[in-house]
Amino acid sequence: MDDNGAPANRHDELAARFEEYRPHLKSVAYRMLGSLSESDDAVQESWIRLSRSDTTEVANLGGWLTTVVGRICLDMLRTRQSRREDSLSFSMDTHVPDPVVSRGDVVDPEQEVLLADSVGLALLVVLETLAPAERLAFVLHDMFAVPFDEIAPIVERTPAATRQLASRARRRVQGSAPRPDNDPVRQREVVGAFLAAARGGDFDALLELLDPDVVLRADTGELASGLSKLVRGATVVAGQAAMFSEGAPAIELAFINGRVGAIGVPDGQVVSVMEFTISNGRIVELNILVDPARMRALGLPEIRG
Numbered sequence: 001m002d003d004n005g006a007p008a009n010r011h012d013e014l015a016a017r018f019e020e021y022r023p024h025l026k027s028v029a030y031r032m033l034g035s036l037s038e039s040d041d042a043v044q045e046s047w048i049r050l051s052r053s054d055t056t057e058v059a060n061l062g063g064w065l066t067t068v069v070g071r072i073c074l075d076m077l078r079t080r081q082s083r084r085e086d087s088l089s090f091s092m093d094t095h096v097p098d099p100v101v102s103r104g105d106v107v108d109p110e111q112e113v114l115l116a117d118s119v120g121l122a123l124l125v126v127l128e129t130l131a132p133a134e135r136l137a138f139v140l141h142d143m144f145a146v147p148f149d150e151i152a153p154i155v156e157r158t159p160a161a162t163r164q165l166a167s168r169a170r171r172r173v174q175g176s177a178p179r180p181d182n183d184p185v186r187q188r189e190v191v192g193a194f195l196a197a198a199r200g201g202d203f204d205a206l207l208e209l210l211d212p213d214v215v216l217r218a219d220t221g222e223l224a225s226g227l228s229k230l231v232r233g234a235t236v237v238a239g240q241a242a243m244f245s246e247g248a249p250a251i252e253l254a255f256i257n258g259r260v261g262a263i264g265v266p267d268g269q270v271v272s273v274m275e276f277t278i279s280n281g282r283i284v285e286l287n288i289l290v291d292p293a294r295m296r297a298l299g300l301p302e303i304r305g
Contacts, residue, residue, distance in 0.1 A: 032073035034097030077132035094229035096219035097124040138169035187260035206238035221291030
């Protein structure tokens with residue numbers, strides 16, 4: 001640092017510019033990883049790399065940071081995949097990506113950016129089935145309009161081969177991820193009716209609200225709830241829904257990943273999250289997180305009043 005403190009000033013200026021991009025970078029990382037804590041780690045690592053790099057020749061700092069965080073997430077996904085392959089029990093587990101929860105009465109600018117496209121848990125579940133390079137190509141290109149020429153060096157392929165990665169991922173997503181209804185009023189009506197039917201044990205009403213091929217996915221951790229982790233079909237899901245409702249008497253509506261969902265709040269503490277994917281007025285997918293350790297890790301505030 002010289003007598004005028006120029007290096008420190010440049011560092012402060014770089015840090016300020018990075019903070020401007022932080023919400024965007026977390027949005028990229030969340031779509032890549034489906035984990036809020038890992039997304040924070042990836043963003044922090046991108047800052048470390050920025051602070052150690054000479055960016056005087058970088059014309060587009062936002063684009064540079066996007067590719068950096070993409071590379072970091074790709075490495076994290078590859079490590080995750082390797083660990084899963086080494087775990088014989090993983091295939092028996094049902095994993096629900098981290099939900100983004102809000103009650104709609106507090107506006108969080110970072111959450112707004114994080115969910116700008118209302119990426120639901122159903123889509124994140126499908127993204128989990130992609131190979132790491134496919135996920136990167138799809139997320140960066142289709143969701144953030146990064147050119148294939150810039151993605152190709154990250155995945156160590158030609159632009160044409162990178163385009164094929166994104167194309168394969170796109171076909172998987174279009175063939176697997178349900179197309180949701182985005183009308184919040186209609187969402188609230190369906191979710192409210194579902195919760196009322198579950199509380200009242202109205203099996204016929206539940207069947208009317210559920211798509212015949214509905215999927216219920218419950219990430220319970222070590223919780224011995226009796227709730228099956230992955231079930232398909234309206235009849236079975238209706239029975240599971242009634243069981244869940246009995247175990248969580250204090251349920252409130254909330255926004256889960258930008259859509260109307262529900263949270264379990266006995267004594268004001270959020271202990272469960274239920275996310276709904278609604279298509280053509282019927283519930284096609286439910287994702288429930290009740291793993292106590294993961295719920296604590298989300299750090300959700302207590303609900304009072």
